[in-house]
Amino acid sequence: MxxxxxxxxxxxxxxxxxxxxxxxxxxxxxxxxxxxxxxxxxxxxxxxxxxxxxxxxxxxxxxxxxxxxxxxxxxxxxxxxxxxxxxxxxxxxxxxxxxxxxGQSPDQSMPSRSVDPGTELLLEHLRPFPSRVLSRTMDLLASNPGGLRTLAGIERWPVKQRNIARYVFLHPMARELFPDWEVMTRGCVARLRALAGTDPDAPDLAELVDELHLKSPEFTQLWESYDVRGFAQGHKTMQHPEVGTLTLRYQSLLIEGTPGHRLVTYYALPGTPDYDAVVLLDRADQGHSANPAEEHRG
CATH class of the missing domain: 1.10.260.40 (lambda repressor-like DNA-binding domains)
Known part of the structure; x- marks a missing residue:
């Protein structure tokens, strides 16, 4: 669009x-x-x-x-x-x-992509549970190792391209990773739609929506349905190429002091196969930084 x-x-x-x-x-x-x-x-x-x-x-x-x-x-x-x-x-x-x-949007500037050191420390201490910091448009701003590796293949994308909605609609591995891919797509569109309703001229939103309209007919169809329901907690099943099937609970929490930033954490009970799987993902050799800020500094 x-x-x-x-x-x-x-x-x-x-x-x-x-x-x-x-x-x-x-x-x-x-x-x-x-x-x-x-x-x-x-x-x-x-x-x-x-x-x-x-x-x-x-x-x-x-x-x-x-x-x-x-x-x-x-x-x-x-x-x-x-x-x-x-x-x-x-x-x-x-x-x-x-x-x-x-009448007018109060602020048309690009929101901050910076993640404060305290939040980075929290990501580290949440290991082995996969955790990420997302922007209001679902840009992946920072993560611990499992938070990156659960999105199979996204590490091959440039840091600035890493976005959950872009991954779900455009990455070739997304449909295989998420058995409930259709549910994932609706959730992504609902979050973007809610932002569009209250800040329709936001440049970060417009750029992402334009791209997805151009590249994904499924996105365009869902965008026109105008669903704004979101999900702050629940569970997610994945068919991961490295550890097989795993089902994790998750929580999504707003981060105070950084408008629009959310901390998303996936977890499983110790002693279960799902917990063992996230431990494997957390310990796997990265070969790259899980934190985009570290990649920029490198």
Whole structure:
């Protein structure tokens, strides 16, 4: 997607989000009886959603077209209920309106890629558990050995190219590594979509989204679905070329003092085959630094 398409104003982003979520809700799910005949509109019609939310059809149409960008919190809550939004989607709806009220993005500078020494020390002490520091657009900023090696083959990419979304969609090993590749792709797009809603003109985001649109039809299809749900914890199964199948739990935590940076750690119980596998990955001869900052200094 070209920069001018991805960087539209938030009023349009609000409308696109409402339209995308409206198409995902069937009339039957909200108690609307559908008569015979073919419906041209997937999901709910505008007038159906407006009625469910208790607003006029004209007002809702203005919201979706980006001509009304300042709905009250009560209206947003009513739309969220009608659309059956989850907590993250509900918050995103409110964030879109706050962004529209500001008019301009507060900061168009590139965010910091620096990882402070304390976080680097934490990565070291989390070994053997694979751990990474990611930017808001999922750039791989630092990792311990297992954090890099669990992304099989990414070490062959230049440091600045290492990005989780880029890896999932474009690296030839990603589909083999992740049996739930489709779930991974949806999670990556959801995180980028959430950022696009609140900071659509961010240069780091626009550059990555442009590249993925150009190189991955799967990304383009998912981008248009406008899913913003994310995953802060759970489990991940991998078919790793060095240690075979392993299933790890994970946690994703924001790092205070560095906006947008997250620490992601994968773990397994000691004494299990999965734990033995992460120990092997941690101890394997690297032949390269797991920390991009160290590679730059070298």
């Amino acid at each position: 070209a920069r001018e398409q991805q960087g539209r104003n938030s009023g349009t982003e609000l409308g696109r989000f409402l339209r995308a979520r409206r198409t995902e809700v069937s009339p039957e799910e909200v108690g609307i009886k559908v008569g015979p005949g073919l419906r041209r509109t997937p999901g709910l019609r505008r007038e159906e959603l407006a009625t469910l939310a208790g607003v006029s059809i004209d007002y809702y149409a203005r919201l979706e077209r980006g001509r009304e960008v300042n709905p009250s919190p009560a209206v947003l809550d009513a739309l969220a209920r009608a659309l059956q939004l989850g907590e993250i989607e509900h918050k995103h709806l409110h964030d879109l309106c706050l962004r529209a009220a500001r």
